[in-house]
Amino acid sequence: MATPSRSWTRSISSNAARVFFLLILFQVPLFRISCRAGVCTTPLHVTSSQLIASEIFPIAAVKGILFPGAIAHGLVTNMTVPSWNNLLNIYNLTNVKEVSAVTDLQRLEVLSGSYFAVAGAFIGLLKPGRMSMFGTLLIIWGLVKEGFLGKPVNVDPSRSVYVYPTMLVALICSFASVKYDIKKAMRTNAARPVAKPLHSSSKSKLK
Numbered sequence: 001m002a003t004p005s006r007s008w009t010r011s012i013s014s015n016a017a018r019v020f021f022l023l024i025l026f027q028v029p030l031f032r033i034s035c036r037a038g039v040c041t042t043p044l045h046v047t048s049s050q051l052i053a054s055e056i057f058p059i060a061a062v063k064g065i066l067f068p069g070a071i072a073h074g075l076v077t078n079m080t081v082p083s084w085n086n087l088l089n090i091y092n093l094t095n096v097k098e099v100s101a102v103t104d105l106q107r108l109e110v111l112s113g114s115y116f117a118v119a120g121a122f123i124g125l126l127k128p129g130r131m132s133m134f135g136t137l138l139i140i141w142g143l144v145k146e147g148f149l150g151k152p153v154n155v156d157p158s159r160s161v162y163v164y165p166t167m168l169v170a171l172i173c174s175f176a177s178v179k180y181d182i183k184k185a186m187r188t189n190a191a192r193p194v195a196k197p198l199h200s201s202s203k204s205k206l207k
Contacts, residue, residue: 009179010179012176013128013177013178013179014128014177016128016174016176017124017125017128017132017173017177018125019169019173020120020121020173021121021124021125023121023166023169023170023173024043024044024118024121025065025068025121026068026069026072027041027042027044027045027066027069027070027073028042028166029041029042029164029166030043030139030163030164030166030167030170031110031139031143031161031162031164031167032162032163033107033142033143033146033161034107035049035103035107036049036050036053036096036099036101036103036104037049037091037092037093038092041164042069043113043114043117043118043135043139044114044118046111047115047118048062048065048066048091048093049091049093049096050104050111050115052088052093052097053096053097053099053101059088063084063087063088067082067084070082070091107146108142109138109139109141109142109145110138110139110142110143111142112135112138113134113135113138113139113140113141114135114139115135116132116134116135116138117131117132117135117136117170117174118135119131120132120134120135120174124177128178128179132173133174133175133177133178135174136170136171136174137171137174140171143161146161147160147161147163
């Protein structure tokens with residue numbers, strides 16, 4: 001039978017994983033950074049541009065992942081549902097294969113972090129883990145690296161790095177989705193064996 005504290009932490013991690021999944025799936029803007037598609041504002045957009053350019057996944061599968069976010073964005077902005085056939089044009093992914101990979105190579109932290117964040121969002125629905133947290137931290141480091149350290153230098157203000165307040169929500173959810181068993185950790189620390197000094201016995205004398 002699960003203890004109240006364990007059920008409480010499990011509930012927090014599960015709900016945080018669901019919120020993080022919704023942020024990723026419906027493509028809530030978290031940042032703004034240059035990518036192969038021009039300017040990307042979500043981990044899913046960064047990942048999709050790389051998947052289409054490298055032809056790792058079928059285009060139909062990538063469009064299927066992008067479609068829920070496109071519907072949400074269309075309903076919020078102008079109360080319309082985008083066309084399936086026009087989906088790549090909306091995300092500027094039609095000619096992404098012809099764009100140089102230098103843009104992504106200069107931002108490996110954001111690219112790899114986006115992969116981990118997207119994968120962690122989907123895996124977290126079944127079993128919350130540390131993948132979402134690791135991906136979010138990688139993205140933040142990449143944004144800090146470009147925004148504050150100036151690597152790489154971006155001279156175009158419209159493509160300069162920007163972090164939306166929703167990134168803080170994603171960071172909190174990624175940390176909260178990790179399961180922590182406080183009682184188990186306390187029992188582990190308490191059960192550590194203590195070394196005892198050896199005592200000589202009179203029965204073990206050498207003859």
